[in-house]
Amino acid sequence: MKRVQFSGTPLPYFFVLPQIAIVIVFFLWPAAQAVYKSFLLEDAWGLTSQFVWFRNYEDMVLDADWVNTAVFTVIFSMIIAFASLAIALTLAVRANDILRGASTYKTLLIWTYAVAPAVAGLIGNLLFNPLIGSMTHLLHALGWEFDRASNGFDAAFMISLIAVWKQVSVNFIFFLAGLQGISKSVQEAAILDCRSRSKRFWTITFPLLAPTTFFLLVINMTYAFFDTFGIIDTTTRGAPGGSTQTLVYKVYTDGFIGADLGGSSAQSVVLLLMVLVLTAFQFRFIERKVHY
Amino acid sequence: MKPRQIIDHIVLILGCLFMVLPVWIALTSSTHSAETLFREGLQLWFGDQFVENYRAVLLEQGGVTKTSTALRMLFNSLILGLGFAVGKIVISMLAAYAIVYFRFKMAEFLFWIIFLTLLLPLEVRIVPSYAVVAQLGLLNTYTGLIVPLIASATGTFFFRQFFKSVPDELLEAARIDGAGPIRFFIDILLPLSKTMMAAIFIIMFVTGWNQYLWPLIMTTDDSMYTIVIGIKQAFQVLYEGGELPRVQEAFALTILAVLPPVLVVLFFQRWFVRGLLESEK
DSSP states (O other), X not given: OOSSOEESOSHHHHHHHHHHHHHIIIIIHHHHHHHHHTTEEEOTXXXXXXXXXXXXXXXXXXXXXXXXXXXXXXXXXXXXXXXXXXXXXXXXXXXXXXXXXXXXXXXXXXXXXXXXXXXXHHHHHHHTOTTTOHHHHHXXXXXXXXXXXXXXXXXXXXHHHHHHHHHHHHHHHHHHHHHHTSOHHHHHHHHXXXXXXXXXXXXXXXXXXXXXXXXXHHHHHHIXXXXXXXXXXXXXXTOSTTTTOOHHHHHHIIIIISOOHHHHHHXXXXXXXXXXXXXXXXXXXXXXXXXX | OOHHHHHHHHHHHHHHHHHHHHHHHHHHHTTSOHHHHHHHOSOSSOOSOHHHHHHHHHHOSSGGGTTSOHHHHHHHHHHHHHHHHHHHHHHHHHHHHHHHXXXXXXXXXXXXXXXXXXXXXXXXXXXXXXXXXHHTTOTTSHHHHHGGGTTXXXXXXXHHHHHHHSOHHHHHHHHHTTOOHHHHIIIIIHHXXXXXXXXXXXXXXXXXXXXXXXXXXXXXXXXXXXXXXXXXXHHHHHHHOSSSOOHHHHHHHHHHHHHXXXXXXXXXXXXXXXXXXHHTO
16 A cells, blocks of 8 residues: 555545445345345245245256256366467467567457457357358368257357357467566576477476466456357357356346246356355465466 | 478468458458358358448348347447446546545445455346346436446456556655645546556457447347347347348348457557556456
8 A cells, every 4th residue: 555645535435436336236236136036936926935045056956957057167168268278378479489470460369359259159150050151061071060959069169169269369468478578588598408499388488377377267267157158149049958058148048038036046146156266266376476 | 481480370370360260251251142142151252242231231220130220239339338448447546546545444345345346247146237227217228238337346456556556756746745635636647547548448448349248138129239239139030030041231240340349459459458468467
């Protein structure tokens, strides 16, 4: 904090008031409602409700649909995080090394940050269209009988590819910044000590990038959990048979389309706990280690 | 050139193709007729339907935009993007100023309240948030669209971090010259923050423009749809079946939806990268 501060005036209260008011009305109150509703069982018209303790949570955990969705979400998130980090790191290392054309490559690699997930979803959807999609034709030509409408794996492959495409740019920007932050003297010493480029990467560059990678891992997991909603909603909508449904997508469909408020709220609370873990993880392990 | 460098360039070119090709195909296919696309597949080069397709999407009702037009949707998106960016900068700068530059009782407590928003993304409070906005009579309004989104902590953290890095001597000097809190903010802090404001503005404009879940649940009136919600509607129209799907119009709509934020990012690339790196810290 500052050594000198203003004091003895009510001004700061006025300054924080707008934000605090919005936080209370649109964040804390709805979140408290979600927690409260997760203990209620309402009839289909919302006229009567009954306090049922953890019934909604029990129902959720015993529901094979929810369990499958949870498993899918975790695997999906890890694949997206791993694939987009790997692609971005490969590109960032090379963009950092080359001399000519670096800025053109950078521009071409980062602009997709501005593409909304839903837009990426619709474009990807049309590219994988069974009749006209270029990707479908390509995969068929390669001998893969790609059929997203009935094959859960194919549908999951499609949304993963779109989600990775959308996420490479952010990772690329952070990796490139991380690489540029490695001091010249360290790099020169590394070149003298170790002639093999790949060995140099794995023994020196990669460990130095670890804080960035760790931080990005959390960012990517959060992205895969939450921001892929727009992609799924404009491609598979969870089909076939819920095999490409994430936890967030299920909260939305159960809450808005299925009107199961208690069940949807219980799922929301589980998501809240996951965010809590991811955030705690980020602050506990990352704040300290990251050296920009 | 050494073989190693050639490999570097090949990898980078492949990476760029991976990033650019999907949108390139959307762009070129948006200039053909639906018949061409269904007869010959998606196109890699421009056709002659550019004017027709974009005019239909931008100005005419019906087709993939149903009872709205892309022009109307672009306008709504612009309001959302600008309102989100400006609103967020204003409230988070004020809050950060209070927290960093004032000694007052509840400072720490209020900071933690703001911090809590990080734990509460829209997805975990979606149904009750909708209920609150409905009770306040804000469904299908710009206020209801923008205000609930601007309170999150990222902006406040960003400015708090920046204010902390401003040398203390400035405040000491200003106070000796008799400047009060408001004077100091307007004459000293605001001019110093210009670059930071620009950087965060770029990020927030793009984030606001690309909002999906919130506009999806709280706009039910076609005239309030943003272009990203128009995309969802186009998706539904395409898969309802019936006549030959107007894929070319759907592609045109995606191009219109990505063009403004992409131009902003490309044009202000330096600020954008800086804002992104700083705001995620």
